[in-house]
Amino acid sequence: MTVNVLFSASPALWPVYEPLLTNGLTEAGVDFRLGTDFEPDQVDYVVYAPNGGLQDFTPYTRLKAVLSLWAGVEKIADNDSLTVPLARMVDHGLTQGMTEWVVGHVLRYHLGMDQHITVQNGNWTPDAPPLATERQVCVLGLGALGKATAHALAALNFNVTGWSRSAKDIAGIACLHGEDGLRAALAEAEIVVLLLPDTPATVNTLNSETLALLPKGACIINPGRGPLIDDDALLTALNSGQVGHATLDVFRVEPLPAEHAYWAHPNVTVTPHIASETRPVTAAQVICENIRRGEAGEPFLHLVNRDLGY
DSSP, X not given: OOEEEEEESOGGGHHHHHHHHHHHHHHTTOOEEEESOOOGGXXXXXXXXXXXXXXXXXXXXXXXXXXXXXXXXXXXXXXXXXXXXXXXXXXXXXXXXXXXXXXHHHHHHHHTHHHHHHOOSSOOOOOOOOOGGGOEEEEEOOSHHHHHHHHHHHHTTOEEEEEESSOOOOTTSEEEEHHHHHHXXXXXXXXXXXXXXXXXXXXXXXXXXXXXTSOTTEEEEEOSOGGGBOHHHHHHHHHHTSEEEEEEOOOSSSSOOTTOHHHHXXXXXXXXXXXOOOOHHHHHHHHHHHHHHHHHTOOOSSBOOTTTTO
């Protein structure tokens, strides 16, 4: 039977994804129709992003699954009208991009690159950084992105501790979980990387209490979600020296307002949500594979736990 695949995302993405999805589904042997305008009761799969405008899934009575183009699903996971499986985007292009960005900024902090670049006053101070084996890095969030990042840092011989809300077992990575685990992980973390999802349970994971647990002068890297950090608490910690520097790629409001204190703070680096993004070529491969699986009666990949929100 022919399956109808509705593309519901930013219209600007349709010319990019249409040939990729067409080729991928054809190669997968799926009998399909692909488009941006079907009668709701004729749709089998929705390729979805929140900026496509679709919010009410009630009329989609034939729907088998919603396949998100975004890694974060906080804008759809609590939609009561969505009762079919929801898959989030986990693709190797996005993962590689995030890993490269995080490793680059961890190395920047580890090697003291900012100081070497900005201080050119003729003061010869041969103060070599420690080896990676002497540097403690903590990755908060051990999903696909956190796991890949932790492995990449461990491969460079950093001492990596990972933390997640629930227990994880990852070869080569010291994994902690729960409230006590978070406190223990932060207590030794010279560099903290946040890769948690945005859920009610993760809001303000870094707050005045948890920031105080860090070794004085620790650095923070947040390419995860803006609400993971209490902004006022971070600014206070930066001003006191409790946090030495923060590199922030995501924010509660984006674009970050011009008047926000982060822009002018000497110990904050702002990047404009560029740590990683969905790559159409690799994302289309994931979407097509999930549609193939659905038609073959196989389990979908990367299903969201709606109770947890990720």
